[in-house]
Amino acid sequence: MSDREQFLISEEPYYREVHKEIELYEAAYAVRMPLMLKGPTGCGKTRFIEYMAWKLGRPLITVACNEDMTASDLIGRFLLDANGTRWQDGPLTTAARIGAICYLDEVVEARQDTTVVIHPLTDHRRTLLLDKKGELISAHPDFQLVISYNPGYQNLMKDLKQSTKQRFGALDFDYPSADIESEIIAHETGLEQEAASKLVQIAHRGRNLKGHGLDEGISTRLLVYAGQLVAKGIDPKAACQMTLVRPLTDDPDMRDTLDAAVSTFF
Known part of the structure; x- marks a missing residue:
């Protein structure tokens, strides 16, 4: 199997379009525009980029x-082996060589001195300097850089520099409308639409508490976890407590509030 083939997505990931983001992404990829996906945790950013890589038939390195x-984690480093030293490409370098989509998930978690290494790949140069190796790579024509982050977590101490942000186009993501989210939960878990809809209503109660005791709302990903447990025969209330309440908070009052929301529907 070639380097390119091992990063191809063989089966179609399920993705439900919300706001013409598929069309917008295809146009951006056609001109190899670097893209930024912005949205809350678990709202479908990673699933979207997996779907687009499959749809375009491009390898994906996440x-x-x-x-x-460190920058070396992205670019590569020399390693010791039985024959001395050898160079090992990092994921960004591999993507640039083989023409993959490179997806840097939650990029603001990386140090700013690390993220600056992507700059030459995001303008007309489309190059990557391996300074330790003394090699300048010209990115494969199919290469595209995609980054994601959650704006709700950012502050003045941890955000992308303007010099980085303005190298990217951006797509906003959010949790889908109730009917679409119910459809997603039903598809992913095999639940009946009625049960899926109840899970979504619980999520909406929880999301209203964001900024009022919760740092983050109940994600679509967590709703899928809950639905999977219910589909396996677990009591819905216990499943929701395990997946929608306990992971989000340790505050007793907030847990009671969320447990009450679960009891309203189950």
Whole structure:
């Protein structure tokens, strides 16, 4: 299997379009525009980019960014082996070489001195300098850089620099409308529409508490987890407590409030 083939998505991921984002992405990819996906945790950003990579027939390399990630983690480094040292490409370098879509998930979690290495790949140069190796890579014609982050978590101490933001087009994502989200839950879990709709109503109660005791609302991803447990025969109230309440907060009063919302529907 070639490097390119191992990163191809073989089966179609389920994705429900909300606001013509598929058409917009296809146009952006046609001109290889770097893209920024902005939206809350678990609202479908990663699923969207997986679907688009499948639809376009392009390899996808995903990097989960974190505060300890260095430029070498993205670009590559020399490693020791039995024969001495050898160069190991990082995921960004691999993507640039083979013409993959490189998806940097939650990019603001990475240090700013790390994210600046992507700048030459996001303008007319489309190059990547491997300074430790003394090599300048010209990105494959199919290469595209996509980043994502959750604006709700950002503050003055942790945000993208304007010099980085203005290298990207942007698509806003949010939780779908109630009917579409119910459809997604039913499709992903096999639940009846009525049960899926109840889960979505609980989520809406929880999302109204964001900024009033909760840092983040109940995500579509968590609703899928709850639906999967219910579909396996778990009591709906217990399933919701496990997936929609306990992961979000340890505050006793907030747990009671969310538990009451669950009891309203189940």
